[in-house]
Amino acid sequence: MKKIIIVLVLAFPLAMHAIDQGFYISFATRILIYAMAAASLNLVLGYGGMVSFGHAAFFGAGAYIVGILAAEGVTSLWIAWPAAIVAAGLAALVIGAISLRTRGVYFIMITLAFAQMMYYVFVSLKAYGGDDGLSLPSRSTGLGVSLANDFAWYYLVLVLLMIILYLLHRLLRSRFGRVIEAIRENETRATAVGYPVYRYKLLCFVISGAIAGLAGALIANQTSYVGPALLHWVQSGTLMIMVILGGVGRFWGGPVGAVVLLALEELFSGSPLLGPYSLHWQLPVGVILLAVVLFAPQGISGAFAKKPQ
């Protein structure tokens, strides 16, 4: 199973190229980027137990940093992408520092509110396109190969996703990762054995936001366009649905959810499957989401796991 997936992921662009379906290379790259964003959300939501409904803020912030820098003539990825990571991390620091003083529904609402505030900031940012967003003249530069080439772009995104997933894998097994899960399990007890839980939660939130910022930098390059829709609450909801579909607090939950949701969206909206009804592609996707929540509460990756996590 594992080997098949590895071969599939590595050979996918070549296969698509061979059968002259180049569009799907770009589509697969988009999935990889969303896999990274969803994995970052799963860190706070699934492992940290912090139901953030404003994750698009960090995703969008990362994208806008790349867009704004490009508009100002800075296209080097060595500058733009770290800047996106740092900016998203800082946004997460500020938003988290305030939001994490609340719990439960209040936390959900306050993260949503912050993300919507940022959405409106970018809507009214006339210098950088306002409502209309901002087109990038080209993909980022600095690697020696042109990222306009869809092959190069796919494999670069794949490598970055693998690096991020490996870092998350290490983190979740480290002392820090155990504390994060312990706080999700029982925050009162975590405090009572001596952990300053607020600091751990805030750092987890910042790490998650920073990774979402990198994913945002990639999505800006992917479409060569950034717009306020990237920060809209619907975007936060999409990431959340990916995590729920894939498996909350399951390591592969984010990536699996991104693959499944985007593939379903493509299947029902773009293909002739539903004919004239393809406008209403959300309906079958919604039914499938319902089925997963009802019958596989651990998500798709949980349903196939050998042992409960």
Add this chain to the structure above:
Amino acid sequence: MLSLKNLSKRFGGVVAVDGVDLEVAAGEVHALIGPNGAGKTTLIGQISGSLSSDSGAISFLGVDITRAKPHDRVRAGLARSYQITSIFRRFTVLDNLALAVQARSGSSFSFWRPVAAETALFDEARALASQVGLSGRTNAVASTLAHGEQRSLEVGLALATRPKLVLLDEPMAGMGPEESNRMIGLIGRIRAQVAVLLVEHDMDAVFRLADRISVMVNGRLIATGSPEKIRMNEEVRKAYLGDELAA
């Protein structure tokens, strides 16, 4: 080692804890008894820092901790258990204890090295498991333990912080006689290394374990003294013990 001066706590118009003065000495088991609603759990909350105090002062090992954060109090050597069992239910017994040991030993802002490689943590966790009588259950998920075992695990979590004083809030709550006996044995063993402030309704346990007893009624301490003195105290009998002890 622990000293409360004129400590009070109000919830709206209700005075839950009303000017309590209390001393817990090193090495003693100090029982805190009183009818339901007397304010015992509120007082434990104030001492552990999960509740703030409206007035008065708390000092621990000579340091004023009235405004200290709960986790800082734990680091200073003040651990607690809860009336309603509070453990990491989806972790194994060993992981529960290792996590508590980890809180005390070294920084947990460590992101790379797997915890599983830290044998020292798990060795100490195993030692704790055997201390609280769970050495045969280390790989069991905590939620699958029997009630009495979960209570023991919680005491283990408190001990993992290497406290100088533990606050045990009704450790025998919900236990049958056999489990209670085991818990009494456990507290009897840990008293050698740590002072205990014990809130308990089980009078048999209290009189077997306590060096001193304080009686709380309506938010006030009405008496403190040796078990004999408390047994004889008229006011205590009237307010609380009633016929239970006369029998």
